[in-house]
Amino acid sequence: MCQVDKHTVIATYDIPPDADLKGALWETIPHIPEWRRLKALSYRFDIDRFLCAKSFLVLENLLKSYGLTECPEFSYSTFGKPYFTEYPDIHFNISHCSRGIACAVSDNPVGIDIEKIQYNDLTAQKVLNSDEYKKTKASCNPAGTFTEFWTKKESLLKLTGQGLVDNMRDVLAVAEGIRFRSVMNKEKDYVFSLAYI
Numbered sequence: 001m002c003q004v005d006k007h008t009v010i011a012t013y014d015i016p017p018d019a020d021l022k023g024a025l026w027e028t029i030p031h032i033p034e035w036r037r038l039k040a041l042s043y044r045f046d047i048d049r050f051l052c053a054k055s056f057l058v059l060e061n062l063l064k065s066y067g068l069t070e071c072p073e074f075s076y077s078t079f080g081k082p083y084f085t086e087y088p089d090i091h092f093n094i095s096h097c098s099r100g101i102a103c104a105v106s107d108n109p110v111g112i113d114i115e116k117i118q119y120n121d122l123t124a125q126k127v128l129n130s131d132e133y134k135k136t137k138a139s140c141n142p143a144g145t146f147t148e149f150w151t152k153k154e155s156l157l158k159l160t161g162q163g164l165v166d167n168m169r170d171v172l173a174v175a176e177g178i179r180f181r182s183v184m185n186k187e188k189d190y191v192f193s194l195a196y197i
Helices: 021-031 034-041 046-066 121-127 130-138 142-160
Strands: 008-014 091-097 100-106 110-116 179-185 190-196
Touching: 008 046, 008 110, 008 179, 008 190, 021 034, 021 046, 034 046, 046 091, 046 100, 091 142, 100 110, 100 190, 110 142, 121 130, 121 142, 130 142, 142 179, 142 190
Parallel strands: 091 110
Antiparallel strands: 008 100, 091 100, 110 190, 179 190
């Protein structure tokens, strides 16, 4: 767990490349409530099942700093952003990828995204504005730089609750008043970004 500021805490969980995900899933399942268990088991692949189950436990652990011993059931906004009906002053967000889980809890709206470090030039041209694209191409680590831009954009869209948009190029241009914290873990092969107020 890491305290970002007096309002926001984050936690990550690294997934070992050789992890026995099926075994880890069945160790995790008994520790989550029925509604989350059903959601986790609705996924087709073991990794998605595990990520759904384990991310819930990561969130539940963070919520202890807010005095909650159990994580309440999620409600969802029109665009799918989860929230707690019973605790409208506690904001949270979860993200996961094949390399890890990232979770944030705050007194203010928050968004977090984690992605495996990767790069595709055609995708970069579609989702980065010209300045971001130039910085990515000039970087000594284009894949890491691209992934950082992508996670910042997605974390901002998750903070606002609007989800992915058609024009990803200009997403960060309208991020006035939003702060970002990005962490690149080269050893674990992921980047996560937090968008917070």
